[in-house]
Amino acid sequence: MIAELGHFALILALFAAVFQVVVPFIGASTGWASWMKFGQVTASAQFILCLAAFASLTASFVVSDYSVAIVAMNSHSAKPLLYKITGVWGNHEGSMLLWVLILTLFGACVAWYGSNLRDEFKSRVLAVQAAISLAFLTFIEFTSNPFKRLLPPPFEGEDLNPLLQDPGLAFHPPFLYLGYVGLSITFSFAVAALIEGNVSSLWARWMRPWTLASWIFLTIGIAGGSWWAYYELGWGGWWFWDPVENASLMPWLIATALLHSAIVCEKRDTLKSWTVLLAILAFTLSLTGTFLVRSGIITSVHAFANDPTRGIFILAILGVFSGGALVLYTLRARSLTAHGAFSFVSRETALITNNILLVVATFVVFVGTFWPLISEILFDRNVSVGPPYFERAFTPIFVLLAVILPFGPLLSWKRASSGKAMRKLRVALLLSVSAGSFTWVYQTDGRMLGPLGFLLSAWLIFGALSDLWLRANVRIRDFRSTARRIRSLSRANWGRAIAHAGLGVTILGIAAITAWEIEDIRVAQPGETFEVGAYQLRFEGISQKERANYLFVQAELTLMKRGNVIGLLTPERRLYPVARMQTTEAAIDLGFLRDVYVVIGERQPNNGGWAIKTYVKPLANWIWGGALMTAFGGLLSLADRRLRVAYRFGKRKRSATHAI
Amino acid sequence: MRYRDMPAFLAICIFIAPLNFAFAVEPHEILADPAQEARAREISQNLRCLVCQNESIDESSAPLAHDLRELVRELIIGGLSDHEILDHIQSRYGEFVLLNPRPSGSNLILYLSSPVLLAVGIALASLYIKRRRKGLNVRQASLSREEKRELKILLDLNRGKNSDQESSG
Numbered sequence: 001m002i003a004e005l006g007h008f009a010l011i012l013a014l015f016a017a018v019f020q021v022v023v024p025f026i027g028a029s030t031g032w033a034s035w036m037k038f039g040q041v042t043a044s045a046q047f048i049l050c051l052a053a054f055a056s057l058t059a060s061f062v063v064s065d066y067s068v069a070i071v072a073m074n075s076h077s078a079k080p081l082l083y084k085i086t087g088v089w090g091n092h093e094g095s096m097l098l099w100v101l102i103l104t105l106f107g108a109c110v111a112w113y114g115s116n117l118r119d120e121f122k123s124r125v126l127a128v129q130a131a132i133s134l135a136f137l138t139f140i141e142f143t144s145n146p147f148k149r150l151l152p153p154p155f156e157g158e159d160l161n162p163l164l165q166d167p168g169l170a171f172h173p174p175f176l177y178l179g180y181v182g183l184s185i186t187f188s189f190a191v192a193a194l195i196e197g198n199v200s201s202l203w204a205r206w207m208r209p210w211t212l213a214s215w216i217f218l219t220i221g222i223a224g225g226s227w228w229a230y231y232e233l234g235w236g237g238w239w240f241w242d243p244v245e246n247a248s249l250m251p252w253l254i255a256t257a258l259l260h261s262a263i264v265c266e267k268r269d270t271l272k273s274w275t276v277l278l279a280i281l282a283f284t285l286s287l288t289g290t291f292l293v294r295s296g297i298i299t300s301v302h303a304f305a306n307d308p309t310r311g312i313f314i315l316a317i318l319g320v321f322s323g324g325a326l327v328l329y330t331l332r333a334r335s336l337t338a339h340g341a342f343s344f345v346s347r348e349t350a351l352i353t354n355n356i357l358l359v360v361a362t363f364v365v366f367v368g369t370f371w372p373l374i375s376e377i378l379f380d381r382n383v384s385v386g387p388p389y390f391e392r393a394f395t396p397i398f399v400l401l402a403v404i405l406p407f408g409p410l411l412s413w414k415r416a417s418s419g420k421a422m423r424k425l426r427v428a429l430l431l432s433v434s435a436g437s438f439t440w441v442y443q444t445d446g447r448m449l450g451p452l453g454f455l456l457s458a459w460l461i462f463g464a465l466s467d468l469w470l471r472a473n474v475r476i477r478d479f480r481s482t483a484r485r486i487r488s489l490s491r492a493n494w495g496r497a498i499a500h501a502g503l504g505v506t507i508l509g510i511a512a513i514t515a516w517e518i519e520d521i522r523v524a525q526p527g528e529t530f531e532v533g534a535y536q537l538r539f540e541g542i543s544q545k546e547r548a549n550y551l552f553v554q555a556e557l558t559l560m561k562r563g564n565v566i567g568l569l570t571p572e573r574r575l576y577p578v579a580r581m582q583t584t585e586a587a588i589d590l591g592f593l594r595d596v597y598v599v600i601g602e603r604q605p606n607n608g609g610w611a612i613k614t615y616v617k618p619l620a621n622w623i624w625g626g627a628l629m630t631a632f633g634g635l636l637s638l639a640d641r642r643l644r645v646a647y648r649f650g651k652r653k654r655s656a657t658h659a660i
Numbered sequence: 661m662r663y664r665d666m667p668a669f670l671a672i673c674i675f676i677a678p679l680n681f682a683f684a685v686e687p688h689e690i691l692a693d694p695a696q697e698a699r700a701r702e703i704s705q706n707l708r709c710l711v712c713q714n715e716s717i718d719e720s721s722a723p724l725a726h727d728l729r730e731l732v733r734e735l736i737i738g739g740l741s742d743h744e745i746l747d748h749i750q751s752r753y754g755e756f757v758l759l760n761p762r763p764s765g766s767n768l769i770l771y772l773s774s775p776v777l778l779a780v781g782i783a784l785a786s787l788y789i790k791r792r793r794k795g796l797n798v799r800q801a802s803l804s805r806e807e808k809r810e811l812k813i814l815l816d817l818n819r820g821k822n823s824d825q826e827s828s829g
Contacts, residue, residue: 200810205817235684235719242714270792341795349789356781364774371761371770379766384708386716386759393774415796523687584683601683611687 003068006056007147010097013049013104014137016042020107020130024123036119039126040111046133047108050101057097057146058088067153070094070146076159076578078549086169087160092294092310093146095173099290100140102174102181103133106210110185117206124192125185132184135317143310159549159578168228176221176248180286182214183251186258187283187325190276194328199276199336204266207279209638211262215255216634222248223627234584236597236615238513238623241390246369247289250362254282257358260351268340268348268413273333274355280329284322285362290314297373343415350408357401364393402456402507405500406463410470428466432458443516453511460504464497492640499633506626512619523609533616535596536560537569542600542610550574552585555600555610559589571600595620683721691733700733703745706759707732716759 020042027035057068061084066072074091075084089095107129114122140146189207193199225248230238239245258278265275291297295311342348368385375381406428410421436455443450471493472486520532526541540556552574559567569587576583589596594616601611685704691697704718709725717725717732728749735745749757761767803811 201814202810205814237719240714338792341792342789343793343796344789348792352785352789356778356785360774360778360781363777367770367773371767375761375766375770381766382754382756383761383767384756384759385761385770386706386708386714388706388760389770392760393771397774397778521685521687521690599683601686604687611683613683 002056002059003065003147003149006053006060007145009049009052009056010137010140010147013046013053013100014134014141016046016049017130017134017137020046021127021134024130025127028120028123028127031120033119036123039123039130042130043104043107043111043126046130047101047104050097050104053147054088054097054101057094058085061085061088064157065153066155066157067149067151068146069148069150072150072154072157074160075157076549077156079160079165080548082167082170083160083165086164089173090160090164090169093140093144093148095177096136096140096144096294097146098174099177099181100133100136102177103129103136103184106182106185107133110188114206121192121196124195125188128188128191129184132188132321135320139310139313139317143307143313156578159576162550162574162576162579162581162583163232165549165576166228166232168224168232172221172225172228174221175217175224179214179216179218179221179255180248180251180289182210182217183255183279183283183286185210185214186279187321190279191325191328194276194325194332197332197335199265199272201266201269204262204272204275208259208262208266211255211258211279211282212634212638215252215259216631216638218248218252218255219627219631219634222252223624223631226627227624230620231586231588232583234586234599235613236586236595236617236620238620241368241387243369244289244293246365246390247285247292250365250369251282251285251289253358253362253365254278254285257355257362258282260354260358264348264351268342270338270340270342270348271352272336272338273329276333276336277329278355280322280325284318284325287314287318287322291318292369340414342413345411345418346416347408347411347413350404350411353404354401354408357397357404361394361397361401364397365390368393399456402460402503405460405503406466409467409496409500424470425463425466428459428462431462432456447515450511450515453507453515457504457508457511460507461501464501464504467500468493468497490640491636495633495635495637495640497633498636499630502626502629502631502633504626505622505629506624509619509622509624509626513617513623516618518616520614522612523604523607524612525607525609528609532596532614534561535616536563537598537612537614539610539612542603549578550576553600555598555612557587557598557612559596567596569596569598571598573600590621592621594618684719684725685729686726689726689729689733691736696733696736699742700729700736703732703736703742704729706746707749708757708759710753710757 020039023035023042024039027033027038059065060068060071061075062081064071064075064077064084066075070091070093074087074094079087087094089098107126110117110122110125110129114125117125186207189203189210193203222245225245226238229240230236258275261271261275261278264271291311291314294314295308297311340348368390371385372383375383406425407421410424411418432455435458436451439454440448440451468486468489472482472489474482474486476482518533520530522530524530524539526539529536529538531537536559538558538560540558542553542555544551544553546552552572554570554572557569557571558565559569567589569589571587572585574583574585575581584599587598597615597617599613601613603610685701691700701718705716707717707728709715709717709720709722709728711722711724712720715725717728731749732745735748740748746758755762761770763771
């Protein structure tokens with residue numbers, strides 16, 4: 001009964017979407033205010049209906065109602081409650097429902113908080129947004145109904161894939177979807193602007209907070225997924241260049257480019273058609289990601305059960321929306337004339353360079369991800385494209401990006417002096433070269449990867465500090481007025497510096513872990529002590545236990561440094577009898593400067609010893625710490641007074657903003 | 661199967677059946693010479709585990725990956741160079757086994773398209789900037805009525821606080 005109510009709510013949402021495509025759109029063309037208002041009602045209704053559908057599916061999972069097919073296939077009564085709930089989106093149908101729920105949430109947010117938008121424009125945005133949710137609601141209804149019944153219902157469920165029975169599933173997909181789907185709003189803004197044939201500074205101002213918000217979610221989602229892979233997959237890799245990871249990286253890269261070009265569009269009234277194109281591209285890549293995961297066209301560890309009809313359906317959605325938007329774009333791009341003029345050396349140029357590099361980086365990932373497919377279809381040649389290719393092709397572009405990055409904020413708009421910018425970064429350059437040289441002297445193996453990585457990362461961090469230092473006009477002797485100026489720096493300034501420094505911190509972590517990771521693989525007897533890097537580990541023994549829905553063997557290892565005990569590590573190997581799968585649970589001693597990471601393997605048949613893998617991973621957590629810093633920088637920017645004021649102001653002074 | 665039967669089942673799975681979880685390189689596979697072992701690891705990272713979803717043989721615990729790792733190590737001990745080893749394995753398993761595709765024939769498109777795009781991007785951007793630069797010394801035409809209204813909104817947004825109080829007071 002609960003499932004049928006959910007299904008009914010979903011169908012109602014579909015009808016609400018139909019009305020929302022038609023009514024506000026006609027209202028915007030004819031100027032009928034009540035028709036335009038109607039779009040706001042349906043946007044809220046769609047969200048509430050999808051929420052009801054989602055809640056009823058969640059209820060079916062919580063009470064383990066195995067007459068609902070996907071509950072039977074993905075749940076088990078002995079599974080902990082948290083994983084019963086997260087299991088809702090641990091499968092294709094449920095995750096699509098979450099996708100649509102977030103899509104309608106964003107649409108409703110435009111209706112609720114978009115009061116500073118002009119009525120016609122807002123109605124068009126809502127109409128485009130509803131067209132997207134209509135497409136996906138239809139997709140769910142006809143190919144992926146989460147409420148399908150199973151007759152007769154089985155007595156027990158088949159359990160969720162054990163790799164997904166992890167807190168990671170609670171945060172990774174929701175954040176990722178918030179990011180992916182958030183980009184639908186920028187897409188709708190772009191299409192609505194193209195329909196009206198007008199892209200203004202004000203448009204860019206409206207769009208930026210939405211882009212920023214989805215970019216923040218995407219950043220957290222990707223970083224969280226990387227961390228999950230790090231601790232769950234059992235050997236501490238943090239990025240695999242898997243097609244599905246690439247599918248999340250591509251929209252992130254384009255969204256990053258979009259954030260920067262929207263600034264130029266807002267402040268300098270140029271790069272308009274480019275910004276619109278990026279907004280279309282970002283969501284297109286989101287859809288491409290959805291297509292990749294759910295069509296099974298490319299082998300990936302993330303792929304859901306594959307069904308060709310679903311792939312074709314999503315491809316059709318992709319074709320209609322991206323194709324349609326691009327056609328509209330080619331028709332209207334010419335009318336988007338730029339106004340601002342600037343010279344070769346200027347912040348505009350720096351941001352254009354940023355955009356070129358980010359787009360090329362995206363292209364590298366795109367062509368690498370799809371090359372096996374293209375090569376097979378066009379050249380009948382079966383090839384693989386793996387991490388070695390991506391590392392070689394992607395790294396130079398990102399290094400270049402990091403090299404030019406600190407110049408951007410220090411160049412003035414319109415006309416700048418390169419000599420002046422160089423002088424401002426003198427100290428940062430000196431400090432980063434010293435950091436690199438110091439690292440080179442300190443390390444022993446003579447490879448250049450670590451020192452160069454440190455140099456680059458220091459360049460970004462000190463570059464960001466220089467930016468703040470110069471903006472606050474720090475005077476060492478005049479402490480009081482300096483403190484006042486530091487306090488009065490805007491949140492946008494802090495946000496930018498922290499986000500850029502965060503990238504530096506991530507690069508530091510990547511360089512350290514790549515250059516200086518220690519790996520030790522051995523057979524140890526219980527009671528034996530062995531040495532890995534600066535640490536000693538004593539293998540205390542093995543025990544067998546069982547928990548709610550799995551059985552496991554657990555090893556106990558005492559971690560010591562110079563003979564002092566600093567921790568107990570208990571790596572596990574689990575057996576999930578219902579899903580008939582084994583997983584490894586690595587034990588990690590988290591540290592600010594290093595992680596000690598232990599995995600337990602097989603018992604050796606000949607001597608009763610156990611295979612044990614130990615890694616010392618220097619600065620591992622800095623990789624995700626830096627990403628969180630970057631996301632936090634974005635959050636600060638989002639909280640900047642200008643954007644907040646724009647919102648509050650829009651609310652109170654609605655009538656005045658109807659001008660354009 | 662009930663949980664009471666589990667210990668036996670567990671023993672079968674863990675101690676006898678082939679393992680299908682990520683432990684990859686086993687202790688007994690490791691070569692005595694650290695330099696040779698390092699080479700083996702490097703080569704393994706460039707070879708695809710053909711029966712896995714998307715893993716190199718260095719990361720995979722599949723039996724095939726194990727066999728390939730042993731083969732790589734045998735060839736290293738046999739004195740073959742890295743290049744010869746990759747050639748040998750490619751001749752047995754096809755080009756699909758290489759994670760870094762050979763830069764030859766149609767694969768050149770894969771390798772060259774990005775640099776070409778970068779060059780085109782820089783060229784187009786230069787042209788664009790050159791055009792925009794012309795406007796620098798030209799006096800801007802005065803704002804249209806539409807633009808003035810838009811400007812006013814933007815300025816009001818920036819001064820939000822004051823206008824806020826004015827409008828509400």
